[in-house]
Amino acid sequence: MKTFEGNILCLDRADINTDEIVPAKYLTEIDKKAMKPHLLEDLKMDGFDPDRDLEGVAVVVARENFGCGSSREHAPWALEVNGINVVIAPSFARIFRQNMFNCGMLAIELPETDIQALFDLCGGERPRLAVDVETGNITASAGGSTLDLAFQISEFDKTLVQTGGWVEYADKNY
Amino acid sequence: MGKTIAEKIFDTHLVDAPFGGDVCVLRLDRVFCHEITTPTAIQDLVARGKDRVFDPDKIKAVIDHVTPAKDSKTAMQGKILREWARRHNIRDFFDIGDNGVCHAIFPEKGFVRPGFTIIMGDSHTCTHGAFGAFAAGVGTTDLEVGILKGVCTFKRPDTFRIEITGELQPGVYAKDIILEVIRQISVNGATNMVIEFAGPVVDQMNMDQRMTLSNMAVEAGATSGICQPDMTTVEYLWPFIKDEYDSPEAALEAYSEFCSDPDAVYARTKTIDVSGLEPLTTFGYKPDNVRPVAEMADTAVDQVYIGSCTNGRLEDLRVAAQVLKGQKIAGTVRGIVSPATPDIFSAALEEGLIKIFMDAGFCVTNPTCGACLGMSNGVLAEGEVAAATTNRNFNGRMGKGGMVHLMSPATAAATALNGCIANSELFTSREAI
Ligand code: SF4
Numbered sequence: 289m290k291t292f293e294g295n296i297l298c299l300d301r302a303d304i305n306t307d308e309i310v311p312a313k314y315l316t317e318i319d320k321k322a323m324k325p326h327l328l329e330d331l332k333m334d335g336f337d338p339d340r341d342l343e344g345v346a347v348v349v350a351r352e353n354f355g356c357g358s359s360r361e362h363a364p365w366a367l368e369v370n371g372i373n374v375v376i377a378p379s380f381a382r383i384f385r386q387n388m389f390n391c392g393m394l395a396i397e398l399p400e401t402d403i404q405a406l407f408d409l410c411g412g413e414r415p416r417l418a419v420d421v422e423t424g425n426i427t428a429s430a431g432g433s434t435l436d437l438a439f440q441i442s443e444f445d446k447t448l449v450q451t452g453g454w455v456e457y458a459d460k461n462y
Numbered sequence: 463m464g465k466t467i468a469e470k471i472f473d474t475h476l477v478d479a480p481f482g483g484d485v486c487v488l489r490l491d492r493v494f495c496h497e498i499t500t501p502t503a504i505q506d507l508v509a510r511g512k513d514r515v516f517d518p519d520k521i522k523a524v525i526d527h528v529t530p531a532k533d534s535k536t537a538m539q540g541k542i543l544r545e546w547a548r549r550h551n552i553r554d555f556f557d558i559g560d561n562g563v564c565h566a567i568f569p570e571k572g573f574v575r576p577g578f579t580i581i582m583g584d585s586h587t588c589t590h591g592a593f594g595a596f597a598a599g600v601g602t603t604d605l606e607v608g609i610l611k612g613v614c615t616f617k618r619p620d621t622f623r624i625e626i627t628g629e630l631q632p633g634v635y636a637k638d639i640i641l642e643v644i645r646q647i648s649v650n651g652a653t654n655m656v657i658e659f660a661g662p663v664v665d666q667m668n669m670d671q672r673m674t675l676s677n678m679a680v681e682a683g684a685t686s687g688i689c690q691p692d693m694t695t696v697e698y699l700w701p702f703i704k705d706e707y708d709s710p711e712a713a714l715e716a717y718s719e720f721c722s723d724p725d726a727v728y729a730r731t732k733t734i735d736v737s738g739l740e741p742l743t744t745f746g747y748k749p750d751n752v753r754p755v756a757e758m759a760d761t762a763v764d765q766v767y768i769g770s771c772t773n774g775r776l777e778d779l780r781v782a783a784q785v786l787k788g789q790k791i792a793g794t795v796r797g798i799v800s801p802a803t804p805d806i807f808s809a810a811l812e813e814g815l816i817k818i819f820m821d822a823g824f825c826v827t828n829p830t831c832g833a834c835l836g837m838s839n840g841v842l843a844e845g846e847v848a849a850a851t852t853n854r855n856f857n858g859r860m861g862k863g864g865m866v867h868l869m870s871p872a873t874a875a876a877t878a879l880n881g882c883i884a885n886s887e888l889f890t891s892r893e894a895i
Contacts (some may be wrong), residue, residue: 303649303650303748305856307854307856307857307858307859308856308857311858311862312835312836312837312858312859313836313837313862315498315499315837316498316528316533316535316536316539316837317535318501318502318505318535318538318539318542320502330857330858330862332857352650353649353650353653353683356649356650356683357585357854357856358585358854359499359583359584359585359599359600359601360499360601360602361499361502361583361601361602361603364601379650379653381650381653381683382617382653382654382683382685383585383599383600383601384601386600386601386604386615387601387602387603387604390601390603390604391603442481442483442484442485443480443481443483444480444481444483444485444615447480447481453603454603454604454607454615455506455510455512455603455606455607455610458607458610458611458613459512459607459610459611461478461480462477462478462487462611462613
């Protein structure tokens with residue numbers, strides 16, 4: 289199983305699409321590692337600089353409909369090769385969400401209020417977060433404050449995360 | 463309780479429902495492949511020691527996104543797909559000379575049937591829903607498993623029924639209808655749902671027009687965009703199915719198994735009367751940023767692109783040529799047209815459409831996705847503006863720092879003549895071509 293723990297990057301925008309996560313021009317790369325320097329390269333947001341803000345990040349928190357647009361799995365790969373195995377948002381585009389679990393990564397949906405609480409927390413010093421897949425708990429902290437949140441994923445998604453993804457599962461079971 | 467088309471297709475293709483949850487593992491009738499997303503799946507299968515295919519006759523592959531290859535990397539993607547197709551005896555593989563945009567060429571070859579389940583590593587796979595199929599775009603891992611095992615997982619879908627009523631005004635087309643649908647329900651209005659397009663306007667549409675509707679269902683977040691099979695569907699498919707059925711009526715009878723029941727239960731319904739609809743275009747970086755063309759009339763464009771899986775079919779070229787006939791595009795505009803398949807190209811040549819485009823000052827390219835995804839054949843420079851018949855206006859889609867306005871082929875042709883976004887009714891000559 290991958291690790292789901294570390295520094296948080298908060299992206300205060302809805303509808304972040306897969307072209308913004310990794311631009312189409314890198315789709316000619318066949319090796320996942322080639323995506324590393326291009327994560328969020330085309331995301332235009334006030335105060336966000338991918339060269340500066342991605343350092344040491346392990347978790348992305350964003351607004352609704354994260355990962356919409358093109359079906360490219362290069363988007364989860366670009367996150368994965370940068371050490372980001374979990375994205376938390378109020379909702380995800382279907383294909384992006386499924387791609388994440390298929391790769392044994394986490395796309396966690398939380399209610400707007402919980403997402404807002406995470407954004408508020410991220411205003412503090414060095415926000416960090418850890419996900420416990422088994423119990424369905426998230427522990428976040430920044431400055432002196434901590435925040436405990438519960439989340440739900442299906443047994444099936446959980447199994448994909450725990451067993452390393454859909455290819456192995458499908459080849460064994462079907 | 464009655465069922466929707468999607469529910470009927472799920473029931474007839476269900477292999478497993480792991481852990482008793484709402485995830486369905488479905489048997490696949492078709493796995494479509496192109497050279498951008500398939501090579502990574504192939505490489506991963508090879509690396510895992512699982513370089514197999516579940517059924518070479520159910521897999522169809524094409525090189526379409528960047529063709530002919532533009533550099534060493536795209537050449538390598540083509541090479542990996544080509545060698546894989548040969549090694550696994552995938553006979554329906556379309557390469558230079560025979561290739562065209564995936565969502566135009568696969569229906570044209572008769573690979574899609576009502577009631578089919580289809581996946582492809584491409585978000586606009588929903589296009590094939592126009593035939594009453596459940597067709598969905600997937601990522602590389604799903605594609606990989608589809609190739610290997612012929613199965614894919616989907617959540618049991620809710621259906622959003624959108625009924626289109628009224629009478630279209632001149633200059634207003636299927637593209638304007640789907641832009642209006644997306645404007646009304648937003649870019650995630652149908653997330654995790656299947657859209658069922660219905661109503662008298664859809665019933666009267668030909669297959670090219672239905673494909674334009676279904677193509678953009680994903681821009682509203684939908685998994686698939688389905689039109690129910692009818693005589694129009696059967697007539698389109700007849701050359702491919704005539705040995706299977708005694709008559710078109712018998713085929714229709716069989717396909718009506720995949721029509722929604724009158725008492726089917728829908729998660730959402732909506733009726734849109736298109737009688738008052740004007741030609742539309744997009745203004746921002748999201749497909750639901752939609753406005754009447756009249757409100758965008760002063761927007762100058764540098765490039766007009768007519769093509770893609772949304773609007774690169776014969777009907778689209780006819781409509782655009784009708785507007786362009788005998789006129790020249792503005793000196794400030796670069797016009798590019800990409801007929802979506804070789805058959806469309808040939809037909810357009812025979813009908814004299816290609817000559818109209820060339821005389822008007824358009825560059826006619828080979829069938830390819832080309833400029834649509836900003837990888838070749840007409841990439842925009844920073845700060846440039848394009849009018850395009852494609853489906854995505856995301857920031858940078860046709861080139862970094864470029865702006866894309868989505869519109870119908872008629873509006874795009876008028877815009878090319880005018881230099882600024884324009885209603886085609888201002889230009890259309892009413893003579894027949
Ligand atoms: S024409 Fe454009 S949208 Fe359609 S498959 Fe090709 S790249 Fe994708």
